[in-house]
Amino acid sequence: MPASPIVMGVLELAPGFKLHDALLRGEEILLAGASLLDISAEESNLDNTDQIPKVEELITSLTERIGIPLSISTSNPDIMKAAVKAGASMINDMRALTMPGALVQAAELRVPVVVMHMQNDPVIKQVAATNDDVVAEVYKYLEQRIAACEEVGIDRNKIIIDPGFGFGKSLAHNLCLLRSLDKFRALNCPIMVGLSRKSMIGQIIDAPPEERAFGSVTAAAIAIGNGANIVRAYEVKGTADAIKVIKAVLSS
Numbered sequence: 535m536p537a538s539p540i541v542m543g544v545l546e547l548a549p550g551f552k553l554h555d556a557l558l559r560g561e562e563i564l565l566a567g568a569s570l571l572d573i574s575a576e577e578s579n580l581d582n583t584d585q586i587p588k589v590e591e592l593i594t595s596l597t598e599r600i601g602i603p604l605s606i607s608t609s610n611p612d613i614m615k616a617a618v619k620a621g622a623s624m625i626n627d628m629r630a631l632t633m634p635g636a637l638v639q640a641a642e643l644r645v646p647v648v649v650m651h652m653q654n655d656p657v658i659k660q661v662a663a664t665n666d667d668v669v670a671e672v673y674k675y676l677e678q679r680i681a682a683c684e685e686v687g688i689d690r691n692k693i694i695i696d697p698g699f700g701f702g703k704s705l706a707h708n709l710c711l712l713r714s715l716d717k718f719r720a721l722n723c724p725i726m727v728g729l730s731r732k733s734m735i736g737q738i739i740d741a742p743p744e745e746r747a748f749g750s751v752t753a754a755a756i757a758i759g760n761g762a763n764i765v766r767a768y769e770v771k772g773t774a775d776a777i778k779v780i781k782a783v784l785s786s
Contacts, residue, residue: 538781539758541773542605542726542766543568547592556592557599564600567774571596572605572626572766573617583612590620597621605648611639618643626766628652628701630679641686648694648726649679653702668707669714672697676721694724694764700732708734712753715760726764729753730773751776 543563547556563571573592589606596604597620605624606617611633614625623645630649631637640647651672676695683693695718697711718725729735735749736742751772754765758780767773 539762539777540569540764541567541770541777542570542572542764543770544572544574544730544766544768545596546574546768553592553595557595560596560600563770564602566770568602568770570603570605570624570764571600572607573622574607583610586612586616589613590616593617593620593622609633609636611635614639614643618645624648626650628698630675631683632679637682637686637688640683641688644692646692646694647683647688648696649676649683650696650701651675651698653698668703668710669717672711673718673721676718680721680723690723694726695721696726696728699727699729700734705734705737708732712756712760715757715762719761724763725761726766727754727757727762728766729757730765730767730769747772755780 543566545556545560545563560571573589573596593604593606603623604621605626606613606622607626607628608614608617609627609629614636618625624647625640625643625645626648627636628650629636630651631640631647676697680690680693680695684690697715697718699708699711703711712729715725715727730750731743731746732750735746735753739746739749741749747769750767750769754762754767754773755776757765758777765773
């Protein structure tokens with residue numbers, strides 16, 4: 535687990551992605567300053583068993599080409615198993631290992647896991663949360679998922695928590711979570727955040743995803759100041775530079 539904040543770069547794959555292009559993008563993310571690379575299988579329609587050969591080929595090739603750990607973003611136990619066998623060393627599950635068989639599979643694979651909170655399944659529909667205390671709700675959910683992980687034999691030092699910015703939460707809830715992120719330190723797990731290009735940034739600065747880079751880096755810097763250990767980002771260099779400045783100021 536990271537002793538100081540690090541950047542997780544995102545390799546988002548289009549449904550018809552080409553291996554050569556994906557490898558080049560992976561190398562770009564490495565050179566930009568990422569310490570982890572997250573391969574998004576779910577958002578690219580690769581999160582089903584008939585796509586396992588593509589996932590395996592990509593991860594095997596990336597492992598040979600870049601020197602940073604690879605994470606697989608998936609809720610599918612079969613994809614988890616195939617990805618780790620091919621070389622992935624982390625599972626990033628937006629459904630917090632709630633799918634049938636996911637908990638047991640993750641325990642058997644013995645790699646770090648990211649468990650995330652979401653109000654509603656984003657694949658179906660995102661609905662703004664109506665809870666009055668979003669911090670307490672997210673905290674309780676993550677606490678329960680940590681307990682579920684430990685119950686099947688996943689070591690606590692392999693569990694990473696993610697409050698799930700943007701997943702079924704209103705702007706007010708997202709801002710409250712960001713402001714109160716340090717409260718999640720009490721769970722004694724590394725904290726990962728995914729703020730990059732999120733709709734909450736767009737709502738604040740009134741900009742489409744491609745124009746949210748500066749806002750995303752600013753939000754990441756705030757998250758780091760409030761205790762985030764891993765920042766999942768598209769703006770890898772900007773976020774990595776922000777971390778360098780923050781560390782220089784704190785160590786001076």
